Amino acid sequence: MMTDLALIRDMVARVPDPEIPVVSIADLGILRDVSLDGDGLLQVTITPTYSGCPAMDAIRRDITDACERCGAGEVEVRTVLSPPWTSDWITEEGRRKLREFGIAPPGRPAAAPGPGRRSVPLALSVRCPRCGSPDTRRLSEFGSTACKALHACNACLEPFDYFKAI
């Protein structure tokens, strides 16, 4: 049974993110756990990057399909909010794939602001994923999906997505 669980975990880990299919849900840190509960029922635990992430329904469906394909049978996909997802959970492998796909991987997240305090964002420069130049600028804190911001490179002039650090 242990080997089976390792196989299932491997299959589930490979489920691609529906919006950025070059990375898997394991690469992004969305996949939290694959285990058997007390009754031997397969449980997969995932967490959203953002509260409103519209990809969660598709991810749940893709996990169920992946389990069916490898003969794992019935699966319960649980969504947990706590502890909250952080971009620090994106693996080195995930960061490399994002960069190659043209999305700048996240830097270190800023500390959460305290009550009444204004946060002082100290953003390190974001490197252009196309030409590697650190001479880039932010066009918008918000991008094509909830998890990305829009930047542009001053060296090669290309706009690019930046995976937000939270």
Add this chain to the structure above:
Amino acid sequence: MSEQPALASYALRLGDDALILAQRLSEWISRAPQLEEDVAMANIALDLLGQARALLTYAGEVEGMGRSEDDLAYFRDDRQYRNVHIVELANGDFAQTTARQLAFSSYQLEMYLALRRSRDLTLAGVADKAVKEVAYHRDHATQWTLRLGDGTEESHRRMQAGIERVWPHVDEMFRSDPLEQALAADGLAVDARDLRSGWDSYVGAVLREATLTRPQTWTAPGGGRQGLHTEQLGYLLGEMQYLARSHPYSGW
């Protein structure tokens, strides 16, 4: 019908605030002053919708009458909504929307920061997640308040007018009632009165830096938490609920 448990009522209030503002902000999609703002408004609305879904789902579970998030969002009339008035106000121009975003996101961030310590693990979990999102919303509103307030004569005039328009509705966010106070005493909810000083110091600093004047204005009567709303909520619900009521429980 039995009385709704206090915890369900509380989750419904927070969820309704997020849901109604999400719907309002989404009205900017394809109408914002620039493409980046179109995207920003959609993203902020989506974050709020995500928070609303978690809170309404939880309200339905605690209530125990089998109501889903969709039942609560689409099949309640305005008198059953529990949001504060500031989120249902019509958008006005971009400056007025910015003023509302500054006022509400500053309140919501203080509230979620405090709610992270709730003994109720679901509410604490929603809050812990939302803090990161709302910090972005507040920063976005702050940047625009500074740019418009300390911009041209016209942008300053409009930003000040936007602040004047939403200010009468600020006090309502910081009122609490026996229901909220009892839950707060149990360590489950946040007493909104405790959030005012943090809000005042943050928003006050932004207004000063933006060369704007803090309005000396009247206070609107409020009543959103008791189900008393402005006329504007009816139109918003009409648009939001039309499809679900015409074709109940259809999926696609």
